[in-house]
Amino acid sequence: MASTTALAAAPGRTPPRRRAGDLLVLGVEAALLAAAVLVGALLNARGAGLHADAAPLYATWRPHVGWGSPAALAVAVAVVGWGARWARTARWGVLLAAAWSTAVAWTLSLALVDGWTAGLTRRLTPQAEYLHEVPGVTDIPAMLAGFAGRIVDFQPDAWSTHTAGHPPGALLIFVWLDRIGLGGGAAAALACVLVGATVAVSVPVTLRALGAPDAARAVLPFLVLLPGAVWVGASADGIFAAVVAAGLALLAVRGRVAALAGGVLLGFALYLSYGFLLVGVLALAVVTLRRTQRRGALLAAAVGVAAVIAIFSAVGFHWWVGYHLVVERYYQGWAADRPYAYWVWANLAALLLSAGPVLGPALRRVLSGARSPWPGLRAALP
Incomplete structure (x- = not known):
């Protein structure tokens, strides 16, 4: 033995x-x-x-199948059967491209279990979503300057639920998409999927840059078949995750310019979700695990974060004011009776x-x- x-x-x-x-x-x-x-x-x-029929998730228990179900099963079988083995031997660039495209296929397959309309094109169009507010944004600086004044509910111009619950960067993303001709539910949903799937690239890039090439390859099948893909396809959460993951990856790779760009992305992430303040812990961990230029990377990243904060503050939105107001908005709703x-x-x-x-x-x-x-x-x- x-x-x-x-x-x-x-x-x-x-x-x-x-x-x-x-x-x-x-x-x-x-x-x-x-x-x-x-x-x-x-x-x-x-x-x-x-207010969650399928607690601990905010969901309703309704098992069903759709024309995305066979595709999801096929992707899962392929990744489980051959993905882990192939991830150990494939060329790095080819592997990352395959990871992104497979993550897109997995996410779209899960979304299409509900069909094209219910699963994608109408996901971001209800009154509570960001797209509801996009047509009313005709002046971006004015929107940013007056954003905090519309967070609290029960006033005529109060923001819809998701817009009020996040800093203005979340709304800005969909306004920018609309400005470049990608308005509407279908384009917004596909953007969430395509951008969100880059997490399957950013995370292994981060691990490899930090001196863990084997872990970078081993983690790929788990990132591709991430259960959280049901939120990537389609919600703004996919874009949020991608921004944070890319920011951390840029902090990990060599070069102060990359660290500066990573700081800009992480600074912008603060204006996507108030909870991303906690990403600062991950950023410090990444800088600590770098093998070289720790101080330079930290300084460059701090400059990038500070620049984003300065821009938003200069146009009239102050993060800490918005945070206190969103807490007030939260307790105006279901939080008043949720245990x-x-x-x-x-x-x-x-x-x-x-x-x-x-x-x-x-x-x-x-x-x-x-x-x-x-x-x-x-x-x-x-």
Whole structure:
């Protein structure tokens, strides 16, 4: 019988102790998800006002198939059957192109389960969405200057739900698309898919630049078949994720110009979602893991972020003012009766559903130092 040491040394094999740890984490994930679903169902049955019929997701439980279903299955079978093996050997440029195109195919297939109209073209056209506000934006500087004044609800010119709930950069993206002739639901939806799929390129580029080429290849099948693709196709979340991922990738690669561009993207991300303030932690981690020019990259990125903040502030939108007003807007709606205590922990289950079960074992391995792609990472952790 092979010893544990020999098994650990065998290529492509996971040592028993690591496998046991992964299984334990998967069990914790399953328990968390089961608890979130069960407690959510009980709260809904009692009329607790979750406003989420399929808690912990804001969704309605309605299993169905459509003409995108066979395509989704075909993509999944191809990636699972050959993708991981091919990712280890293909030329890097070819691999990234294939990852992006396959991610697009996967995302479109999932969206088209609902059909072309319901799955794509009408996703971004309801009253609550950004496209509802685009025709009214005739003067971009004036819109930015008066944006904060329209966040609070119950006034004649209050922004629609999604526009009010985000900084003005989110609306700006769809205004710019409209200005270049890509207005309407179909163009906006396809833009979300095509841009959102670049996450499958940006993340491996980041890993490779940080000295983890094997991890960069290994992660590709998981990025291509990301469960969160159902939000990429089609919602603005796809573009948001792509901006952040590209910004981090530019921070990771060599050169201060790239770091400056990364800072600009990450600075703009602050004006896509207030929650992206937390991306600053990821940016610092990326800079720390760079092998060279850490200070120069950090300074260049800071200049890029500061430039974006200065521009938005100069035209009249102040991020911190908008944040306080959006909190007020939030409590004008469902938040007044939604049980906050449930969502504090159930949101972790929602994150798990969008990222996939690989999230827990991956984090465990990084934090424990097992198969860490960066030498000394474990020693650097508190």
